[in-house]
Amino acid sequence: xCGIFAVVxxxxxxxxxxxxxxxxxxxxxxxxxxxxVIKPLKSDTLRVKKHAGKIGQAKTSLPQGTIALGHTRxxxxxxxxxxxxxxxxxxxxxxxxIHNGIVENYLEFKEELIKKxxxxxxxxxxxxxxxxxxxxxKNKPTTHAVFETFxxxxxxxxxxxxxxKLEAIIACRNGSxxxxxxxxxxxxxxxxxxxxxxxxxxxxxxxxNDGESVVINKHGIKLFDLKTEKEKRxxxxxxxxxxxDAEKGxxxxxxxxxxxxxxxxxxxTAGLNGKEIKKVVKMIKDGNKIVLIGCGTASxxxxxxxxxxxxxxxxxxxxxxxxxxxxSHFCDKQTVLIAISQxxxxxxxxxxxxxxxxxxxxxxxVVNARGSTLERxxxxxxxxxxxxxxxxVSTKAFTAQLATLYLLTMSVANKNSPGQKKxxxxxxxxxxxxxxxxxxxxxxxxxxxxxxxxxxxxxKNLNYPAASEFALKIKETSYLHAEAFAAGxxxxxxxxxxxxxxxxxxxxxxxxxxxxxLSSAAELKARGGRIIGVAPFTSPEFDELIKTPDLGDxxxxxxxxxxxxxxxxxxxxxxxxxxxxxxxAKSVTVK
Ligand code: M6R
Numbered sequence: 246x247c248g249i250f251a252v253v254x255x256x257x258x259x260x261x262x263x264x265x266x267x268x269x270x271x272x273x274x275x276x277x278x279x280x281x282v283i284k285p286l287k288s289d290t291l292r293v294k295k296h297a298g299k300i301g302q303a304k305t306s307l308p309q310g311t312i313a314l315g316h317t318r319x320x321x322x323x324x325x326x327x328x329x330x331x332x333x334x335x336x337x338x339x340x341x342x343i344h345n346g347i348v349e350n351y352l353e354f355k356e357e358l359i360k361k362x363x364x365x366x367x368x369x370x371x372x373x374x375x376x377x378x379x380x381x382x383k384n385k386p387t388t389h390a391v392f393e394t395f396x397x398x399x400x401x402x403x404x405x406x407x408x409x410k411l412e413a414i415i416a417c418r419n420g421s422x423x424x425x426x427x428x429x430x431x432x433x434x435x436x437x438x439x440x441x442x443x444x445x446x447x448x449x450x451x452x453x454n455d456g457e458s459v460v461i462n463k464h465g466i467k468l469f470d471l472k473t474e475k476e477k478r479x480x481x482x483x484x485x486x487x488x489x490d491a492e493k494g495x496x497x498x499x500x501x502x503x504x505x506x507x508x509x510x511x512x513x514t515a516g517l518n519g520k521e522i523k524k525v526v527k528m529i530k531d532g533n534k535i536v537l538i539g540c541g542t543a544s545x546x547x548x549x550x551x552x553x554x555x556x557x558x559x560x561x562x563x564x565x566x567x568x569x570x571x572x573s574h575f576c577d578k579q580t581v582l583i584a585i586s587q588x589x590x591x592x593x594x595x596x597x598x599x600x601x602x603x604x605x606x607x608x609x610x611v612v613n614a615r616g617s618t619l620e621r622x623x624x625x626x627x628x629x630x631x632x633x634x635x636x637x638v639s640t641k642a643f644t645a646q647l648a649t650l651y652l653l654t655m656s657v658a659n660k661n662s663p664g665q666k667k668x669x670x671x672x673x674x675x676x677x678x679x680x681x682x683x684x685x686x687x688x689x690x691x692x693x694x695x696x697x698x699x700x701x702x703x704x705k706n707l708n709y710p711a712a713s714e715f716a717l718k719i720k721e722t723s724y725l726h727a728e729a730f731a732a733g734x735x736x737x738x739x740x741x742x743x744x745x746x747x748x749x750x751x752x753x754x755x756x757x758x759x760x761x762x763l764s765s766a767a768e769l770k771a772r773g774g775r776i777i778g779v780a781p782f783t784s785p786e787f788d789e790l791i792k793t794p795d796l797g798d799x800x801x802x803x804x805x806x807x808x809x810x811x812x813x814x815x816x817x818x819x820x821x822x823x824x825x826x827x828x829x830a831k832s833v834t835v836k
Contacts, residue, residue: 247331247345247830248274248317249405249423250443251414251436253461258286260313261294261305267435267442268315270491272300273499273637273824273831274345274438275319278330281305282341283313284409291341291409295330299825311463314407314414316343319830322351323368332407333372335379336364339409340387342378344371345421345438346402347835354397374404388460391415392474395458401592401834405436413462417471418453420618421834422590425451425459425466427481434461439614440484441491441633448484452616484615490632500636500722500816500823504809507641508679510631511802512672514645515652515665518627525581525625526656528607532579535561536606538569538597539585540833542639542717543646546585546611548710549801550650556798557658567593573600580606583650587634587642588832589617596836598622611649613642614832627653636824637831638721640809643714644802651799671802674794678803684810686791690777691814697748698726701739702808703769704752705732705762711801712752715779715808721826723815732758732765745773750808751787753780754800779804 248271252263261283268279280295285308294305300317307313316331323329332341348354351370354377359365363376374394381390387408395404401420408415416423416436426435428447435443436459440450451468453459458469459479468479496502529535535554537547544565554561564572566584576582582601586594589612599622602608608623613631620626629645648668655664694700700719704712712729719727730739732751743749751766753759759782766786770776778787781795781803793803816823 247319247438248272248442249343249345249403249436249438251314251405251407253312253414253434254432254463255311255313256431256433258309258311260310261307264313264315265300265303265305267437268317269300270441271438272317273635275317275830276300276825277320277325278318278327279303279316280330280332280343281307281313281315282332282407283307283310284407284412285310289409291334291338291407293332293334293341295327295332297325297327297330312407312412312414314341314343314405321347321835322370328367329369331371333367333369333375335375337379340375340378341407342371342375342404344374344402344404345834347400348373348398348402349400350398374398378406387411388415389474391417392458392469392471395419396471403438411462413460415458415460416453417458419455422617423453424616425453425461427451427466434466436461439633440486441635444486444491448486449481450484451479451481454621455618486632491635498636498813498824500638500640500813503634503636503641504806504813505679506631507644507806508672508676510641510645511648511675512669514629514631514648515668517630518649521625521627522653522656525609525627525653528581528609528625529559529657532581532607534576534580535559536576536580536582536601537561537563537585538566538582538594540566540591540593542643542714543585543587543591543594545710545714545717546643546646546650547583548713549647549707550583550585550654552707552710553651553654553798554657557654559654559657564597566591566597569597570600573597573604576601576604576606578605581609582606583609583611584619584623585611585646586619587613587639589614589619590832590834592834592836595619595622611646613645637826637829638718638812644805647802667796667799671796671799674796675803675806678794679806687807687810688814690789690791691811691818694725694748694815695818699742700725700727700748700750701742702727702729702750702752703732703735703762703765704729705758705765706756707798707801708752708754708762708804711804714805715750715752718808718812719815721829722812722823723819723821724827725815725819732762735765735768740768740772743769743772743774747774748777749774750777750779752804753778754797755781755795756797779807
């Protein structure tokens with residue numbers, strides 16, 4: 246939700262151009278508008294360029310300079326206009342502010358500031374930050390004015406301020422991510438919402454914690470504790486990512502690259518977390534309740550987890566994190582809450598995890614992005630380490646999380662090594678299956694679906710969460726209305742939606758529910774539906790079959806990947822941007 250990027254001591258002297266390139270890598274965090282501010286080499290007057298719309302092919306003619314700050318916006322307060330694009334300046338135009346989050350108490354500040362004569366030029370909550378700092382600067386040094394202002398803001402926020410007099414960037418974090426990159430060789434410093442923005446310059450990073458601030462100028466970088474306003478030691482870490490992880494690597498879109506990466510990422514996940522999984526198994530055996538939570542795709546992963554746990558002989562509960570609070574009081578010391586999140590920054594998931602923790606529950610995170618807020622608040626982290634997931638819609642993180650939950654449940658049933666073997670075999674089989682022939686078949690099906698208004702997806706048992714994720718991928722990536730139903734639910738009402746040639750995907754596995762699902766397929770067919778089977782077997786009920794590998798409980802992996810690929814090619818065919826679907830942001834850091 247909004248991307249922040251800054252450079253200090255840009256060695257090319259074209260800091261605005263460096264920031265523009267970095268912002269393009271962060272666009273998945275929001276693409277309603279973008280903006281850059283620079284302190285020019287030969288002037289103290291800040292220069293700003295900002296526009297509504299995607300950053301796409303944008304160029305900038307901002308003057309030379311060594312320090313610049315930029316932003317890509319996912320609009321919350323104020324419409325998508327040039328004026329509401331960040332950065333926002335104070336009345337004197339001495340400082341520029343960009344922001345990720347929501348200032349919940351901005352209206353009270355705005356009224357006071359207007360009374361004091363401040364002039365506002367946008368409808369955003371962010372602009373109050375610039376004017377508040379301007380007020381405080383009258384009595385104290387800029388750095389402390391920024392600290393004090395930031396501490397007065399309620400909500401989850403991250404800000405970065407460019408001060409022209411200090412020639413410094415001051416950034417503060419509370420709930421929204423900020424990471425700094427240090428390029429020691431070239432004496433350059435970077436600041437971003439996420440690592441891909443600066444990864445080509447350095448892998449030496451520091452993820453800010455909540456309640457911390459950094460001040461970066463040409464002499465170096467200082468870390469502060471916001472509570473005490475005292476400097477503290479900054480200990481960097483070196484990331485072992487590869488540069489290709491943050492690039493498209495020959496694929497036309499990150500989404501397609503990330504779908505194909507699943508051939509490796511699922512198996513890689515299986516080799517991680519041995520010790521941590523043992524810890525979680527013990528927690529589960531010592532407790533009496535398991536709760537799984539997540540939002541969107543992660544919530545479908547949680548739901549699949551519930552089926553996996555049941556197959557391991559253990560009962561569990563699932564909530565969408567955003568609907569968890571009414572039930573949070575049932576969590577206590579005997580509860581193990583498993584929070585699933587790609588980003589580890591989803592506000593609803595964080596609130597649910599914090600609440601459960603307050604009630605005494607043990608909290609486990611199954612996350613992909615490293616250094617996240619979720620990671621810091623939980624008892625055990627099960628990282629899935631698929632590398633940066635840059636496409637807005639989640640694919641490889643989801644399947645790695647699913648594999649992690651499968652392994653956890655197999656360990657609960659004392660079947661850790663068979664679980665590992667099955668995941669490794671799954672990976673090999675997927676690699677062979679995901680070939681040109683499959684892609685050509687999917688593209689032909691996509692061609693026949695381009696002008697449809699609705700498609701339906703059914704599944705039973707593990708294929709029910711799989712169907713839900715399958716439908717979400719199609720909706721998100723191509724804007725085609727796809728609705729998932731539990732196969733057994735059709736006859737209770739939804740079958741009214743089926744007419745002649747209505748496309749119906751039937752997800753199935755060779756399991757105990759096969760015949761029931763085929764009966765549901767027959768019911769759809771009898772109403773004229775066009776039945777596209779996604780399964781490891783043929784059936785007279787299917788008009789067409791997309792054959793997936795037969796892997797027992799793990800058959801759902803192939804079934805889901807079909808949905809990811811259909812979503813991608815439908816997106817292309819229907820003129821959507823598969824990497825950046827409209828209205829969405831990669832991490833939803835607001836409630
Ligand atoms: O980062 P998280 O996994 O917590 O994000 C949760 C959802 O916002 C996310 O899965 C969303 O549904 C994506 N658009 C899925 O493709």
